[in-house]
Amino acid sequence: MKKIVLFILVVFIFGVFGNIGAISSTDYENLISEQKELENELSSIESLIQEKNEEILELEQEKELALVAAAKKVEEEKLASEAAAKAQEEAKKQETASTQTAGSSTTQSSSNQSTSTQSSSSQSSTTQSEATQQSEAVVNETSQMVWIKGSDATIYHSSSTCSRMKTPTQITLEKANTSGMRACQKCY
Numbered sequence: 001m002k003k004i005v006l007f008i009l010v011v012f013i014f015g016v017f018g019n020i021g022a023i024s025s026t027d028y029e030n031l032i033s034e035q036k037e038l039e040n041e042l043s044s045i046e047s048l049i050q051e052k053n054e055e056i057l058e059l060e061q062e063k064e065l066a067l068v069a070a071a072k073k074v075e076e077e078k079l080a081s082e083a084a085a086k087a088q089e090e091a092k093k094q095e096t097a098s099t100q101t102a103g104s105s106t107t108q109s110s111s112n113q114s115t116s117t118q119s120s121s122s123q124s125s126t127t128q129s130e131a132t133q134q135s136e137a138v139v140n141e142t143s144q145m146v147w148i149k150g151s152d153a154t155i156y157h158s159s160s161t162c163s164r165m166k167t168p169t170q171i172t173l174e175k176a177n178t179s180g181m182r183a184c185q186k187c188y
């Protein structure tokens with residue numbers, strides 16, 4: 001690069017002055033000194049360029065470092081967010097699990113309750129029906145009324161119109177049984 005620039009300069013100078021033979025020694029010396037000056041300038045420019053290049057390199061290194069740092073930071077942030085997301089997910093899972101457990105336990109307890117309610121209600125209804133049956137039996141034995149024909153009847157009837165009774169008498173079944181009467185085979 002340095003050589004090319006010098007060559008161009010020399011060509012330029014020759015071009016300006018046309019013929020090297022026409023140049024005097026003073027002029028030549030002047031030109032030489034000018035060339036040296038230019039050379040110095042060039043070298044200073046080159047050193048400046050090198051400086052700038054070094055600066056650029058430094059900047060690039062800094063940039064790289066910054067990028068690495070940024071990447072690291074991003075990575076760290078990503079990790080942190082991932083960890084946070086994981087923690088959140090776990091918390092959610094736990095919550096869901098606890099909710100599920102609570103829900104299932106609630107369901108269980110409610111079903112238990114309903115079962116117990118059902119069994120108790122069915123029990124109470126059974127008791128009631130048993131009581132009703134018992135009371136019916138008591139009514140049957142103690143206060144069911146039957147019909148007989150006259151005071152010396154041997155047969156009792158459940159219907160007052162059975163066997164064309166004209167003046168039927170109503171007595172309790174218990175009394176009829178204790179009197180040795182039999183049930184009418186037509187109406188019983």
Ligand SMILES: [Zn+2]
Pocket residue numbers: 156157158159162163184185186187188
């Ligand atoms: Zn009868």
